[in-house]
Amino acid sequence: MIELWHCKDSRSLRALWALQELGLECRVHHLGFPPRATDPGFLEINPLGTVPYLKDGATTMTELSAITHYLAQKYGAGTLAVNPDEPAYADFLNWMYHSDATLTFPQTLILRYGRFEPKERRQPQVVADYTQWYLARLKLVNARLEQAEYLCADRFTAADIAVGYALYLGEVLGLAGHYKPQTQAYLARLKAREAFQKANAGTGGVDAV
Template sequence: MSLTIHHLHLSQSDRILWLCEELSIPYTLKTYNRDKQTSLSPESYKELHPIGTAPIIQEGSITLGETNAIFEYILTKYGQGRLVLSPDHPNYADYVFWLHHVQGTLQPALNSTLTASEGDMMGQVMKARLNRSLDMMNSQLKTNEYIAGDEFTAADCMMMFPLTTFRLFVPFSLEEYPFIVEYLHRISEREGYRVAMEKADPGLARPITAVVNLNK
């Protein structure tokens, strides 16, 4: 059986490609363009899985959605202990936290605050949560090369999308977070990252600087 990644252009499914590239896992890539009118996924993508959102993978009779579920599936089935930290590792708690923090807190906060109307109470709550998240991330990266410590892990593969590709949709500044910006530059130099991002969206320049310039 071969693993098939269904990648919606300009979406978080790009990190599934990256995870596979870092693990040197062979896969078949099928890409889908966003609807020109709505910028949402096309019907052909929505029909792949009941959840209807990116990412989605298939292997044999299995069709699986949800980023964290796909990460767990790939790491457990193919990782052979790579890109994860074991429970007896001193940074295990950091690894688990950051692996799940992106989907659990960071992206929901971004989605809420960057689309909220002025004076929206929930938007203000989520903005505060976003600021705490970025502050904590910046502090973590001040003393660590990677998000869970000195080792590159799957948590790093989870981290890049909201800080890069997502900012093409709704630009936001990272000027207050210099250690996050340094981290983005370090990660963007990885061969696995470069190969995966070019396969996902050929020619797309993802922002890794503090300020997003969409005119470039």
């Protein structure tokens, strides 16, 4: 059975969402955040102390974009994955990795220096600068959603999970009011999906521990 180590509202939501979309049986280990501080025993499982951490038989993975891509490719060919022989394959890969390298990166700085650091170490200017960085980096998403319901291949794919989580985290950070109308509508469509709702609630179709 697949096992996933997960913290609510963290980046690992992407992996849990993908598992729900695929209808895969999975044992989910719910951890406090940050897991390396709240669950010291987790370091024996994943020395990085980060989530998500995925175990699928002998396979173990720590990198979120790779985990989402792996699940889609191994278990969701023709659905969540876009195959190399499809015209949209390059777009699929670009959106998958755009989600973390371009969109989630500034959000981590907003979170760290706006919420997670002790008050004396918080940096309002860093938060302000990287808020603008994040919103500016939504240009490609905004442009694509003016023309289509989903990011690539004219269907819902793992790329929508990857980018959709970044938009959801932006909403958690209070930034969704700055989204373009088409991007707000896209996020609403994604959040209305049953698999997202189950993953976000941590229930439905998986064994939670």
